[in-house]
Amino acid sequence: MERLFDSFANAVARWTGSPATFLICVIVVVAWAVAGPFFGFSETWQLVINTGTTIVTFLMVFLIQNTQNRDSAALQTKLDELIRTSDAEDDFIGIERLTDKELIALHARCEDAAKQSQATLAKAQAERRRRGHAGMEAERLK
Numbered sequence: 001m002e003r004l005f006d007s008f009a010n011a012v013a014r015w016t017g018s019p020a021t022f023l024i025c026v027i028v029v030v031a032w033a034v035a036g037p038f039f040g041f042s043e044t045w046q047l048v049i050n051t052g053t054t055i056v057t058f059l060m061v062f063l064i065q066n067t068q069n070r071d072s073a074a075l076q077t078k079l080d081e082l083i084r085t086s087d088a089e090d091d092f093i094g095i096e097r098l099t100d101k102e103l104i105a106l107h108a109r110c111e112d113a114a115k116q117s118q119a120t121l122a123k124a125q126a127e128r129r130r131r132g133h134a135g136m137e138a139e140r141l142k
Helices: 002-016 019-035 043-084 100-141
Strands: none
Touching (some): 002 043, 019 043
């Protein structure tokens, strides 16, 4: 049952996200608007579009959420595997289960490490420039 629902949710998500589906929806709305004068812009005429869009929106929320949950879990698993097999710190595996406070602390730690890396890089670049200019001065003096 679960695999059937997953297949259905994926197929519907692909179909509803296509340009053709958008065009069909635009045509339906235009046809509804054009039909307004023929129905005297009645409450029934308004109810048709309101009911239709509400039902579609209600159902699509669950299908989209299912697809996003699955995609997110797959992406997280891939990232965890890349972290596990690289020189990265294993502390990052499974961080999606941390509390907000723990995530903020980990993010701050990463920002500090990035600032240190940028400072080291800037220092190395300045040293290369200095040596490059010093090398050119030595050449000119010869």
